[in-house]
Amino acid sequence: MLPAVVDPVKDVLQTGLRVLPFPTRTGLFRIGNPNRESPVFLTCNFDLTVRRVRRALRGLDCYLLVAPSRGINVWCAAAGGHLTSNQVVSVIKTSGISELVDHRRLILPQLAATGVERKVVEERTGWRALFGPVRAEDIPAYLANHYKKTDEMRKVRFDLGERLEMAAMWAFPISIIPLVPLLIWWRWLVLPFLAVVWGIAAFTFGAFPWLPGRPTGAEGARSEHGGRLRWARYLIIFDPRLRASLTVLVLFLGALAVYAWLVGGLEWSSLIGWGLAGLAISLLIGLDLTGSTPIYKSGLHEERLLTVQLLEDRCTGKAMCEQVCPKNCYQVDSELHKALIVAGHECVRCGACVVQCPEDALVFAYLDGRTIAPEEIRRYKLNMLGERVKGA
Amino acid sequence: MSTFVLMRLLESAPRRYDLGIWLLSLGRIGRVHARMAEQAQAGERILDIGCGTGSLALRCASRGGQVTAIDISPQMLDVAREKVNAAGLEDQIELREMSAVDLDEAFPEGSFDVVVSSLVFSELSEDEQGFVLRQCRRLLGDGGRLVLADEVVPRRWSLRLLNRVLRLPLVLLTYILTQTTTRAVEGLEEKVTGAGFAVRSAERSLLGGLELVVAAKSEEGA
Numbered sequence A: 001m002l003p004a005v006v007d008p009v010k011d012v013l014q015t016g017l018r019v020l021p022f023p024t025r026t027g028l029f030r031i032g033n034p035n036r037e038s039p040v041f042l043t044c045n046f047d048l049t050v051r052r053v054r055r056a057l058r059g060l061d062c063y064l065l066v067a068p069s070r071g072i073n074v075w076c077a078a079a080g081g082h083l084t085s086n087q088v089v090s091v092i093k094t095s096g097i098s099e100l101v102d103h104r105r106l107i108l109p110q111l112a113a114t115g116v117e118r119k120v121v122e123e124r125t126g127w128r129a130l131f132g133p134v135r136a137e138d139i140p141a142y143l144a145n146h147y148k149k150t151d152e153m154r155k156v157r158f159d160l161g162e163r164l165e166m167a168a169m170w171a172f173p174i175s176i177i178p179l180v181p182l183l184i185w186w187r188w189l190v191l192p193f194l195a196v197v198w199g200i201a202a203f204t205f206g207a208f209p210w211l212p213g214r215p216t217g218a219e220g221a222r223s224e225h226g227g228r229l230r231w232a233r234y235l236i237i238f239d240p241r242l243r244a245s246l247t248v249l250v251l252f253l254g255a256l257a258v259y260a261w262l263v264g265g266l267e268w269s270s271l272i273g274w275g276l277a278g279l280a281i282s283l284l285i286g287l288d289l290t291g292s293t294p295i296y297k298s299g300l301h302e303e304r305l306l307t308v309q310l311l312e313d314r315c316t317g318k319a320m321c322e323q324v325c326p327k328n329c330y331q332v333d334s335e336l337h338k339a340l341i342v343a344g345h346e347c348v349r350c351g352a353c354v355v356q357c358p359e360d361a362l363v364f365a366y367l368d369g370r371t372i373a374p375e376e377i378r379r380y381k382l383n384m385l386g387e388r389v390k391g392a
Numbered sequence B: 001m002s003t004f005v006l007m008r009l010l011e012s013a014p015r016r017y018d019l020g021i022w023l024l025s026l027g028r029i030g031r032v033h034a035r036m037a038e039q040a041q042a043g044e045r046i047l048d049i050g051c052g053t054g055s056l057a058l059r060c061a062s063r064g065g066q067v068t069a070i071d072i073s074p075q076m077l078d079v080a081r082e083k084v085n086a087a088g089l090e091d092q093i094e095l096r097e098m099s100a101v102d103l104d105e106a107f108p109e110g111s112f113d114v115v116v117s118s119l120v121f122s123e124l125s126e127d128e129q130g131f132v133l134r135q136c137r138r139l140l141g142d143g144g145r146l147v148l149a150d151e152v153v154p155r156r157w158s159l160r161l162l163n164r165v166l167r168l169p170l171v172l173l174t175y176i177l178t179q180t181t182t183r184a185v186e187g188l189e190e191k192v193t194g195a196g197f198a199v200r201s202a203e204r205s206l207l208g209g210l211e212l213v214v215a216a217k218s219e220e221g222a
Helices: A008-016 A047-057 A074-079 A085-095 A110-114 A118-125 A136-144 A160-176 A179-185 A187-206 A217-222 A230-234 A243-262 A268-286 A320-324 A352-356 A374-380 A384-391 B002-011 B014-024 B028-037 B055-062 B074-087 B100-106 B126-139 B157-178 B188-194
Strands: A027-031 A040-043 A062-066 A105-108 A128-131 A307-310 A330-333 A338-341 A362-365 B045-049 B066-071 B093-097 B112-118 B140-151 B197-204 B210-217
Touching: A008 A047, A008 A160, A027 A047, A027 A085, A040 A047, A047 A062, A047 A136, A062 A085, A074 A110, A085 A105, A085 A118, A085 B100, A085 B126, A105 A110, A110 A128, A110 A320, A110 A352, A118 A128, A160 A187, A160 A268, A179 A187, A179 A268, A187 A268, A243 A268, A307 A338, A320 A330, A320 A352, A352 A362, A352 A374, A362 A374, B028 B055, B028 B112, B028 B140, B028 B210, B045 B055, B045 B126, B055 B066, B055 B074, B055 B093, B055 B112, B066 B074, B066 B100, B074 B093, B100 B126, B112 B126, B126 B140, B126 B188, B126 B197, B140 B188, B188 B197, B188 B210
Parallel strands: A040 A062, A040 A105, A105 A128, B045 B066, B045 B112, B066 B093, B112 B140
Antiparallel strands: A027 A062, A307 A362, A330 A338, B140 B210, B197 B210
């Protein structure tokens, strides 16, 4: 039996707990009444994603291959080495799809481009991989457009709905963990605590586009510790090392002590209760959430300091970079057969272009000019398990 | 053997993998590998699917077997290579970076006398398990044996419960540290039988969470 396509309870639970993997059944799904010419799509085996993709494909006749990505979403799994050519080859070979269709064209989610090498998939299976739209909901339009993507279909967005999903992803576990002691000993604290946690998370992500931001791209890499953050440095998404959270906790406890002194003393149990709630809140504030935005790299990873360099003499204008860049950083001059980086400041260093370039014309560069060969990125992803840097 | 969920964590640090697995299995993994290696005789051709850091392959080779050991992780194979060289068994162990789903094209029919695989099937999807078992049958010659050790779900409900309870904190810890998890193999013996093997022996660990299956290629077609 196939799992249900519509399952609001799971949707809510898996949105709230989406930092955790939710593996689901891998292999072949039939959508509608596919025939031997029907398109074949592929996605990861994160349960929430599979349900969303199946909903987006309703009304089409096609096959969906669910690759074993350890229950992790497409982009994270691709960048983390869990959705690579190996998993794609595996699901092609073990699902029996080759016996069901006459063509050999597989449509991958664009965000898999960081991990899946189309050349390797083709060599090992004979299947030609295309990178479809970023979002499953664009698939019908993509098919109607004869497998051509518009700029809009290639771009990762961060709309209010998505930002609130990210807010819920952080607020949910943080409100759940201290709930048991709060319910037992400090029941009066539960509502104010939840209000503060969800309020901070919703404000930070809701107001995200208007917060004073860290500059991106090369400029951002150079001014890493500097400037433009101002007061926003005390908001969750900009603080990688818990400094702010400790500051907030100390301030909070100080204020609590002043309050206790003013009202002539608080009971110990209230002090401890507020102290614990304050700890949870300050941890929320201190969490490094830049990695949950499609705009900043996590402050914990060194790849935020890299920039992509285009080696012009190697470029032959095959335009794979343009096909896979989630920020539309590239434009290809079809007469000169050369790519141009037209929006380098938008780069999120996902590495998709570096991995996919058939001419190895794109490399990651450090600020001091050293570069990392594309082969290294293909092997270790950005810095999988720290192995690349250690091996260098 | 609930502790094997931590494998995911260890895999992200291949260089600590052996020590970690040894600690987590309370030293039992060595005995399990020794039991598996006993199935191989001197001079036999052995395939180790998912060799990791090569512990099992080394045991088989030190009994005189000719081992081909495959693994998908280049990092694991780097460690395995160091161990093989240190043991001076380069002539008896061939290490290959390869996925188990490429077994169909890598070796001709009847290439091996014994196929061994430790803690690998629990990492594979249902489709992959079926595919690999069919390949094992194809790759084994007449009288060939399949020797598998893996995490399984205990049969008795009391042990299942105990297994769950012991597993939970480890699952959570592993989730937090590596965002991954393992699952036990369901119906390992049935799957082996279904792929055309006759199970000769199936032993379970004290808590019922680890199973060692020895099977022979049966004569009838799969």
